[in-house]
Amino acid sequence: MKRYLALIFLLLVAFETIHAKKRIITGDERTELYLPMLEGKRIALFSNHTGLAGEQHVLDLLISKGVNVSCIFSPEHGFRGTADAGERVSSSVDDKTGVSIISLYGGKSPLKDPATLERFDILLVDIQDVGLRFYTYYVTMCKLMDACAPLNKQVIVLDRPNPNGHYVDGPILDMSLKSGVGWLPIPVVHGMTLGELAQMINGEGWLECGKRCPLTVIPCDNYTHRTRCDITVPPSPNLPNLQSVLLYPSLCYFEGTSVSLGRGTHFPFQVYGHPDMKNRKFSFLVESLPGAKNPPQLGKVCYGVDLRQLPESVIRKKGLDLSYVIDAYRDLNMGDKFFTNFFELLIGKRDVRRMIINGMTAEQIKATWQDDVRKFRKQRKPYLLYKE
Numbered sequence: 001m002k003r004y005l006a007l008i009f010l011l012l013v014a015f016e017t018i019h020a021k022k023r024i025i026t027g028d029e030r031t032e033l034y035l036p037m038l039e040g041k042r043i044a045l046f047s048n049h050t051g052l053a054g055e056q057h058v059l060d061l062l063i064s065k066g067v068n069v070s071c072i073f074s075p076e077h078g079f080r081g082t083a084d085a086g087e088r089v090s091s092s093v094d095d096k097t098g099v100s101i102i103s104l105y106g107g108k109s110p111l112k113d114p115a116t117l118e119r120f121d122i123l124l125v126d127i128q129d130v131g132l133r134f135y136t137y138y139v140t141m142c143k144l145m146d147a148c149a150p151l152n153k154q155v156i157v158l159d160r161p162n163p164n165g166h167y168v169d170g171p172i173l174d175m176s177l178k179s180g181v182g183w184l185p186i187p188v189v190h191g192m193t194l195g196e197l198a199q200m201i202n203g204e205g206w207l208e209c210g211k212r213c214p215l216t217v218i219p220c221d222n223y224t225h226r227t228r229c230d231i232t233v234p235p236s237p238n239l240p241n242l243q244s245v246l247l248y249p250s251l252c253y254f255e256g257t258s259v260s261l262g263r264g265t266h267f268p269f270q271v272y273g274h275p276d277m278k279n280r281k282f283s284f285l286v287e288s289l290p291g292a293k294n295p296p297q298l299g300k301v302c303y304g305v306d307l308r309q310l311p312e313s314v315i316r317k318k319g320l321d322l323s324y325v326i327d328a329y330r331d332l333n334m335g336d337k338f339f340t341n342f343f344e345l346l347i348g349k350r351d352v353r354r355m356i357i358n359g360m361t362a363e364q365i366k367a368t369w370q371d372d373v374r375k376f377r378k379q380r381k382p383y384l385l386y387k388e
Contacts, residue, residue: 024227027158027195027218028053028126034156034218035065042070044120046144048079050128050233058126059097069099070119075127075140076105104140111147123148125157128235129194130245131164133173134181134252134346138197142183145201149211157217159195161229163245167191168377169320171369173348182348187376189249189320193385195219200383217385224387237291244269247307250321256343259328260286260302264295272324273304277331282306323362
């Protein structure tokens with residue numbers, strides 16, 4: 001019996017060891033690679049609630065190691081990640097550490113003020129992205145790189161996995177549609193980590209006037225672009241779980257219509273519906289909730305489709321899927337009035353609306369951007385840090 005129990009114990013230890021080896025180690029956990037670079041320097045931290053090094057926030061980790069964090073830059077949704085999409089966030093002070101928080105979302109950019117840039121020597125980036133052109137964290141990183149480049153300030157990206165890093169899909173942005181939800185000539189789903197994208201921004205000369213900033217990326221360990229990455233901390237208020245993150249590339253275009261995609265429910269980006277959609281068994285009530293204070297169709301019952309039980313394997317296989325938008329468009333029979341101008345900013349191409357109106361299927365529309373996908377895959381290859 002003792003031998004039997006000892007064998008079980010050894011097998012459990014072996015299993016735990018194998019499991020530990022396979023755990024993704026994020027860049028911020030690899031302190032031996034970047035803490036020496038921070039000694040004697042004033043550090044600006046671009047992060048939010050997702051900047052966790054294991055169980056500890058990277059801000060607390062840095063301070064515990066004696067690093068001089070002179071300020072924090074916060075993106076859309078704020079440092080604590082609770083503000084609505086597009087909501088203006090004021091600058092403040094972190095209650096726990098007393099470090100100044102400088103909001104980079106809403107209002108006049110503090111990066112235009114030389115006094116802001118004089119506050120730090122090195123910019124440290126640690127934030128969870130989801131790998132989509134209309135998700136604004138990379139835009140803020142790009143603006144910070146722009147500010148650092150002419151002053152030759154070092155940028156260090158503590159890299160994180162991309163939950164949508166397993167594929168590339170969608171058209172490359174028509175730069176005449178450049179906006180806060182589309183900043184670079186990349187597809188909707190670029191399939192890169194922030195560290196890889198930062199290298200590409202530098203390498204392709206995408207900063208203002210082709211400038212480059214001194215850049216170091218601390219890569220993840222035990223990660224490839226095929227590694228499945230779960231979401232333990234919601235990256236923003238309306239992406240509460242992995243299902244929403246995986247459906248986000250397909251459902252976000254409803255933001256350019258009157259159709260609700262579940263903002264104001266407890267399952268945003270996992271459903272879609274409208275008060276006038278017909279013959280639908282599923283319905284949901286849109287309410288004012290934290291992170292969605294004034295969502296579309298507020299106070300109304302919407303009828304539509306529930307995607308919460310759609311298998312992850314199906315979502316991954318379809319990739320960017322416009323069939324949901326096409327379904328709602330045909331049901332509501334509103335013609336061009338179905339869309340707002342925001343639709344083009346999200347999809348990044350001017351002719352997709354017309355394709356839908358003309359009755360093309362999702363598969364036919366997807367075929368129109370396959371040359372873009374092939375072109376971008378080749379273009380991005382020199383900047384990849386992880387196996388495809």
